[in-house]
Amino acid sequence: MIYTITFNPSLDLNMAVDEFVLSHTNRAKTEELLLGGKGINVSTVLKNLGIDNTAIFYAAGFTGDEIEKRVHDFGIKSECIKLEDGLSRINVKIKNIDGTEINGLGPDIPSEKVDELLEKLKELKDSDVLILAGSIPSSMPNTIYSDILNIVPAKNVKVVVDATGELLLNTLKYEPFLIKPNNHELEEIFKVKIEDKESIISYAKKLKDMGAKNVLVSMAGDGALLVADDYKVYESEAPIGKVINAVGAGDSMVAGFVAGCLNDEGGLLDEINYEHAFRLGLSAGSASAFSSNLATKSEIIDLYNKTYK
Structure with missing residues (x-):
C-alpha cells in the first residue's frame, strides 16, 4: 500500500481578477475551491492514475471537516487525525497574477496527536511506500520527518520525501528512496547560485552522496532531471503546452514517478525502469500545469505519448 502524509492540508480558494489594485476592493471574476496540501495532491494524482493509496492527514474545525469530506467523496482511502483546536488552512491563490498567493498557517498539532500518527506508522508493512510531502x-520541530523515518526503516518501507531545507536534510541519513527538490531549493540548501544544468546535476549528486537513493530535480519550464540510484542521469526539457495553473505540478511529478516504479500489485518493481518513471513523472507534473486542476490519467498518458513516443 502507498501512504501519503499531509501535516498541513488546506482548502485552496483559487480566484482570478481582471486587475489587482492595492488598497482597493478587488472582485473575483472566477473562483473555485479545491483540496490542497502536497500529500493530498499526490494521493489525488495517484488515484487519477488508478493506483490505490491511503491519505493520512490532520484536520481541524469546519475547514477540516470539508477537507475530510472532499477526500472521501473523491474516493481516496483516508485516515484523518482530528484536532480539537484551531482550523485547517484556507489558502487564497490569485492564479492569473504570476502565482500570487497567501497561504494560511494551519493549526498547532499537540504532541499526543503526533504520537497518534507515529503509532499508526508502526503498522506499516514490508514493501509499503510512504510519501512525506509538504510543510x-x-x-512542530523540523525533525518530524526524520523522527518518522526512524520508525520505519526496519520494515523495508520505501520513503519519498518532498520537503525543503532542514526538514529534507534531516531525513537523508535514513536513505529515502526518492527526494524531489527544485533547482531553487538546491540553491537554498547549498547556499549557492546555480547558473547551469551541470551545476544542478553536481548538487543533486551531492544529495545522493548524503543518502538519498534517487534525486529528482524539477526546473519548472526548463524541465527536470533525475540522478538515479545507479548515478545515471536522466534529463528532459519540459513537454510543450500552455501553463494554466502550476499549483500541484511538483506533487503530480512525485505521483507520476512513483507510479512508474510500481508493479501491478502496487509494490515497487524489483527492476525499475528509471527512464520511464522519470518521463511519467515529468508528464504528470506538466499535465497538471497545463490544466486548471490536477491532471487526469488520460491527460498524463496523452502528454507522455506525445512527448516520448
Missing part, C-alpha cells in the same frame, strides 16, 4: 505547522 509542517510552525509548532
